[in-house]
Amino acid sequence: MGMDLNRYHPNNLKRVSSGMINVHPIQRGGILTEEARRVLLEWADGYSVCDVCLEGRVDLVKNPPIDEFKQDVAEFLGMDTARFTAGARHAKFAIMSAFKNGTLVLDSLAHYTSYIAAELNGIRVYEVPNSGYPDFRIDPEGYATTFERVKEETGRYPDLALLTHVDYRYGNLADARKVGKICEEYEVSLVLNTAYTSGIMEVDGKKLRASFIVGSGHKSWAATAPIGILATNYELADSVFRTSKLRGDWSGRAFTKKELALFGCSPVYGLPVMTLMASFPRVVERVKRWDEEVEKARWFVREMEKIEGVELIGERPKNHTLMHFESPAFHHIAKKHRKRGYFLYHELKKRKVFGVQAGMTKNFKLNTYGLSWEELEKVAWAFKDIAEKYGVEVED
Template sequence: MLDNLDKFTRLKRGTAGAINIDPLQRGGILTPEAREAIVEWADGYSVCDFCTGALDEIQNPPIREFVHQALPEFLDVDEVRITHGAREGMFAAMHSLCKRGETVVADGNVHYTTLLAAELSGLKVELVPASEKPHYRVDPEGYGEAIERAKNRGEKVGMAVLTYPDGNYGNLVDAEAVSEICHREEIPLMLNGAYSVGRMPISAKRLGADVIVGSGHKSMASSGPIGVLGASEELASLIFRRSKLVPNKEIEMLGCTLRGAGVLTMMASFPAVVERTKRWDEEVEKARWFAEEMERLGMSLQGDRPHHHDLMFFNSEVLYEISQTAKKGRYFLYRELKKRKIFGIKPGLTRRFKLSTYLLPREDLETVLSAFEEIVALHPKA
């Protein structure tokens, strides 16, 4: 193998000039300023050249101002740290705020990383069930019922988690209602904002979130993996506590988090990210228009109606039927879209798939709709 290493140098994505509809990537596409920053700061531990012991205290580049002033104001929360991603932020919060054996209550559309963070922290999980298709709704009142179920088993609930929105259907649960229930029970609420922080206006205090996590590479135009973790003043003193063995290091952060270009791309994109959240209503209207057009072609939107997010999940019996006889079977849709320079729907998916319209101009979305229309017209059904 070591005689044939050239393959590791030919790392082209092949997506230049294409339309990307992948929900994982739409909010993470770098701004021109971030692309400049990543080249300037790409070498290894470049940021650490300026560190005197605490990464978030670096003044030039202005990481200290970004972490301790700009991000707390943006999220409307007391304390913020940069993390390696939303999942690392969730783990840090659970590990520091809950005791092993306690229970975490979470929504039925929870992302798998929440479950892993709980498991690694030695916690049990009680889920608030989602309704049946096509809406998959989570009723805020279900949090009270889930808390009660756990208590009736003799368990202590250490935390509640709400995925806001969930990563499958883009459903936005009433976070304020969930918060009211949790706080009545004296249980802290953590919002997983991987698909909201950086896309839409978010106020942790208004929503009643004691802890909030976000994803830079999903929603803050950053080169990942990178995330943010915010907490109220009371909980921040526990989550961001100092090590007893290395007193200038925060133990849940393992001393330092991002030590390279990622944090600089987040900073470089931040002015544009702040501005785009002010136009969220336009993104929602565009997503609703696109969903209506897709349904005219035989695709069925799942989740909230009216929809409140750019992430959308479609069922498509028409494409599934075509896949039964099409060349390459269930991979035909991916190949047909690729021929038209459209990427983002995973290979092999035809019956159920996710996509995002975030920040795409209407003309690009019309191209996507035309592609689906052509594909349906060109292929006979089974």
């Protein structure tokens, strides 16, 4: 046998980021709380939450209290009810499966998973443009204009709208309230993709007039992957969480409780849902401290921009901890460096900072969410120290 099974030995399964400050753009909000770490072993076995499943559906399990938990999560998001999905992407797919072959208007900064969910459901996509370089802002009025464009082309307003609350490229915070108002005026249901917001900042679907809130447990709710959240109101719950109508023609079996878009039973059975639950009390508290996170992010941007040839792109001032820098200074160094574009990654690693994508120097993204002031200072120092090492000017 050619397999080297030793490579799977636990001693060989160490994370490359171990022991470093991890500023990976998608990871900061998914770091487990102490409480979540405490349930890891108890609930680590495969279908652990199914010990006492009386209804054949994870979301109805009473012990552990998943049934109550889904309602608490819905309340926390200002919605009526919720389900747990295999990530934000599955939540979007589930919603769009109720709008098959329809039309969707979404922001032009939407994540690829929004487009894929639409494509898989035969939905035609129309984009709301953004303002372009260097801010890339989404103007809420663009939704009204695009709704009109859809009407001109198809004779009807769209079936659905989607707004990426904070986008993955620039970390811009969209004006969800204004978009929600426009959607309400046009009677178009709004999906608010809060993959980068709910769980770290307050999101109230009722106030924002969202029909659906999509969240990502592993991105922003301190949970183990994969887990997403799909919250909605009672009016729409029946269509999105519609149940099976099929009957086997030989067996005569029916599956009337099984929700189609959740594959019959939620696809998250063990650790993902239990870590989400164990972290929840802390998540409910932490969203109230969002202002401090923004303050830290803005401080960090100021420090980074002291390096000549490093500049934030996306909205200013920042309203989120995910940020994107343009860095001709580092790109210039990379051109002459033995390690080429990988030099920044290696230099950061030497300074115990991880998460800037290997090979990136022209521009890069990082996320400061949840870093202490001390950690933040270390990260800023690391970038400045690298710049100075290669003769780049750094302001005091």
